[in-house]
Amino acid sequence: MSILHSIAAFIVAVGLLVTIHEFGHFWVARKLGVKILRFSIGFGRPLWRRRFGPDGTELVLAALPFGGYVKMLDEREGNVPAAELGRAFNRQALWRRGAIVLAGPMANFLFAIVAYAATYMLGIEGIRPIIGEVEVGSIAESAGLRKGQEILALGDEPTPTWGNFTEASFHYLLEDEPLPLEVRNPDGTIARVALPVGSGAIDDMAAGRLFRKLGFSEYFPEHAPVVNRVIGGGAAERAGLRAGDVLARVDGTRVTSLSQFISYIEAHPGQRIALEITRGGSTMNVEVVPDAETKDGRTVGRIKAELKVPEYVGEELRKLVATERYDPPTAIAKGWRKTIDTSVLTLRLLGKMLVREASIENISGPISIAKFAGETASLGLSAFVGFLAVVSVSLFVLNMLPIPLLDGGHLMYYLMELVMRRPVPESVQAIGQQVGIALLLALMGLAFYNDLTRVL
Numbered sequence: 001m002s003i004l005h006s007i008a009a010f011i012v013a014v015g016l017l018v019t020i021h022e023f024g025h026f027w028v029a030r031k032l033g034v035k036i037l038r039f040s041i042g043f044g045r046p047l048w049r050r051r052f053g054p055d056g057t058e059l060v061l062a063a064l065p066f067g068g069y070v071k072m073l074d075e076r077e078g079n080v081p082a083a084e085l086g087r088a089f090n091r092q093a094l095w096r097r098g099a100i101v102l103a104g105p106m107a108n109f110l111f112a113i114v115a116y117a118a119t120y121m122l123g124i125e126g127i128r129p130i131i132g133e134v135e136v137g138s139i140a141e142s143a144g145l146r147k148g149q150e151i152l153a154l155g156d157e158p159t160p161t162w163g164n165f166t167e168a169s170f171h172y173l174l175e176d177e178p179l180p181l182e183v184r185n186p187d188g189t190i191a192r193v194a195l196p197v198g199s200g201a202i203d204d205m206a207a208g209r210l211f212r213k214l215g216f217s218e219y220f221p222e223h224a225p226v227v228n229r230v231i232g233g234g235a236a237e238r239a240g241l242r243a244g245d246v247l248a249r250v251d252g253t254r255v256t257s258l259s260q261f262i263s264y265i266e267a268h269p270g271q272r273i274a275l276e277i278t279r280g281g282s283t284m285n286v287e288v289v290p291d292a293e294t295k296d297g298r299t300v301g302r303i304k305a306e307l308k309v310p311e312y313v314g315e316e317l318r319k320l321v322a323t324e325r326y327d328p329p330t331a332i333a334k335g336w337r338k339t340i341d342t343s344v345l346t347l348r349l350l351g352k353m354l355v356r357e358a359s360i361e362n363i364s365g366p367i368s369i370a371k372f373a374g375e376t377a378s379l380g381l382s383a384f385v386g387f388l389a390v391v392s393v394s395l396f397v398l399n400m401l402p403i404p405l406l407d408g409g410h411l412m413y414y415l416m417e418l419v420m421r422r423p424v425p426e427s428v429q430a431i432g433q434q435v436g437i438a439l440l441l442a443l444m445g446l447a448f449y450n451d452l453t454r455v456l
Contacts, residue, residue, distance in 0.1 A: 006374025009384070010366070011065050013373045015041060017108065017392050018068040021399070024107025025070045029100045035073035035087040043067055066366070072100075094414055101410045108396040109339060115389035117335030122382040123325035126161025130219035130320065131183075138215020143178075144193045145216055148186040155180050160322045162218060166205070171341075173201040173210075174348050174358075202352065203359045221316040222256040224248050224278075225307045234304020239288035241305060242279065249276035258309055265290050269301035342393045350397075365447030404429070404436030 019041055026039055035055050040046075042062030049060045062068075072089040073080055080088050089097065129151040134141050151159050154172075159165040172179050179195040195214065204210040211217055227245040230236045247255050251274050255261050265273070269292035277284050290301025326334060352358035369391065376387040402412040409432065413424045 002374065005377070006370045009373035009377040010370035013369075013384075013388055013391060014065055017111070017388065017395055018042075018065075020107050020111050020392070021104045021395060022068045022070050024103035024105070025100055027107075028103035029070065029072055029089070032092065032096050032100065033087055034089050034092060034096075034100065035084060036070060037073060038069075038071040040071070041065070041068045043069075094417060098411060098414045101407050101414070105396045105399040105407050108392045108399070109343070112339045112342070112389045112392040112396065113332070113335045115335070115385050115392065116338045117328070117331040119382050119386045119389065120324065120326045120331035120334050121328060122385070123323045124161070124163070124382060124386070125321055125323050126163045127218070127317070128320050128322045129159055129162045129165045132217040132219040135215035139196055139198075140214045140216040143195045144191065145181075145183070145195065146185070148219070149183040149191075151181055151183055152190070153182040160324055164324070169205070170202070170345050173197060173205055174345070174352060176201060202349070203362070206359075206362050219320075220257060221313050223258070223310050223313050224255045225258040225261050226310055227305050228308040229306040231304040231306065234302070235288050235291050236303040236305035239275070239286050239303070241275075241277070241286065241288070241303075244279065246278040246310075247275060247307075248278050248283070250274070258307055261307070265303055266295070266300040269293070269299050271301070339389070339393060342390065343397055346394060346397045360446060361450055361453075363443070363447050363450055365444070365451040367448075367451035403439055404432035405440060406436065409436055 022039060022041070026036060029036060036053075036057045037055075038058040038060060040060040040062055042060075042065045044063040046060045046062050049058055051058055071077075073084060073087055074089045075085075076090055085091055089100070092100075131140075131145055131147055131149045131151070134145050134147055151165055153159055154165060154168040157164070157168040159168060169179055176197060176199055179197060181193040181195055183191050183193055185191060197210070197214070201210055204213050224246050227236070227241050227243055227247070229243055230241055247261055249255060250261060250264050253264075269290050271289065273288050273290065275286050275288055277286060288303055290303050292299050293302045294300075349358055349362065353360050353362065372387060373384075376383040399406050400408040400411075402408045404412075413429065413432075417423050
C-alpha cells in the first residue's frame with residue numbers, strides 16, 4: 001500500500017509541476033500571437049484528448065507521466081499556410097522566441113516562491129535543535145558543544161528547528177567552513193561556538209552521518225524501551241521475555257534509548273547478555289543470547305522482539321515541537337529568499353560534483369523522488385507543498401542548464417544568434433542535439449543507478 005501511495009503522490013507531483021512548466025510556455029506564446037497546436041502532459045500514447053479555444057488547440061494526457069511539451073506552429077515541423085506564417089514560432093523575433101522558451105523554467109521558479117510562501121503561512125513544524133549526547137574527545141566537544149544546549153542561530157539565520165539548521169548549514173558545508181553557532185546553555189546563558197566540519201561534509205550531511213561524525217546527536221528524551229510483542233522461536237522467547245517488560249539495564253549499563261539497546265544487541269551476536277527488566281513493578285534479571293543474522297554483509301545479533309518507546313516519550317516530544325509560521329507579506333518575502341537560496345545552492349552543488357568535490361551519489365532519480373513524495377504526502381499538506389517547491393526549483397535549475405534539448409540549450413543558441421547576427425546553422429544544432437541526448441541519457445542512467453543502489 002505504501003508503494004501505491006508513493007506512486008500516486010509521485011504522479012500528482014510530476015503532473016502538477018510539468019503542467020505548470022508547460023503552461024508557462026503556452027501562456028507566453030499565446031500572448032505573443034504564436035499558434036499552439038498541442039498541449040501535452042506526458043509522452044507517448046494519448047490516453048485522453050480534447051480540443052479547445054479558437055485555434056482548436058489539442059489538450060492531451062499521455063501514458064508516460066515524465067514530462068510534457070507544447071507543440072507550436074513551426075515551418076521546420078511541417079507546412080504552414082501562407083495566411084498563418086506570421087503566427088509560426090520560427091518566424092518570431094529573437095526576443096519573442098527567447099521569452100517563450102524562458103517562460104517554462106520561470107513558471108517553475110514562480111511556483112516555488114508561491115509554494116514556499118504557502119508552507120510558511122500554513123506553518124512548518126519541527127523539533128527544536130537541542131544537543132543530545134556529545135562524545136568525549138570528539139570534534140563537537142573540542143569546539144564547545146555540550147549536552148542540553150539549544151542551537152538558536154547559525155550565523156545570522158535563526159534556527160527554530162533542526163530543519164532550519166540543516167538548510168542554513170549547506171552554505172557553510174559547500175565551502176568546508178566552520179559552522180558559526182549561537183547556542184543557549186541549560187542555565188540560560190548564551191555562547192558562540194565555531195564547529196569545524198572538515199572536507200566532504202556536504203556528502204556526510206546528505207548521507208545522514210555528519211552529526212555522528214562530528215561526535216554529537218540530536219536530543220531525544222531518555223527512556224528504557226518496552227517489549228511490545230515477543231516473536232516466537234527467537235532469543236527473547238527463550239529468555240522468557242514478555243510483552244510489557246521494561247528493559248532497564250544491559251550488562252549493568254542503564255538503557256537510555258531504543259536505539260542504544262538495539263545497537264548493543266546487534267554488536268553481541270551469539271554472546272550471553274545480562275538484562276535487568278521491570279515487570280509489574282518488580283525488578284528481574286534474565287539472560288539472553290542474541291541469534292546471529294546477516295545485515296548489510298555483516299553478522300549482527302537479533303532477539304526477535306518487537307520493541308516500542310514508552311507512551312510518556314510522546315508527551316515529552318510534543319514539548320520539543322516548534323512551529324515556524326508567518327503572515328502573508330513576510331511569508332512571500334521568505335518564499336522569494338528561499339527560492340533564490342535553493343537555486344544557488346543547487347547550482348553550487350552541481351559545480352562541486354563536476355569538479356569531484358561532492359559525490360555524484362547526491363543525484364536522485366524517480367524512485368527516490370517517489371519515495372519522498374509519498375513520505376511528505378503522509379506528513380500533511382505543508383510538507384507535501386514544501387516538497388513540490390524543492391522539486392520545482394530543481395526543474396528550474398535543470399532546464400536552465402545550457403544543454404541542447406533543454407530550455408537552457410535553446411537560450412544558448414539564441415544568445416549565439418544575437419552575437420553572430422544570424423541563426424546557428426542547423427548542422428551545428430543537430431550535433432548539439434546528439435550531445436544533449438547523450439548527456440541526458442547519462443544523467444538519467446546515473447540517477448537510476450543511485451536509486452537502485454539505495455534500494456538494494
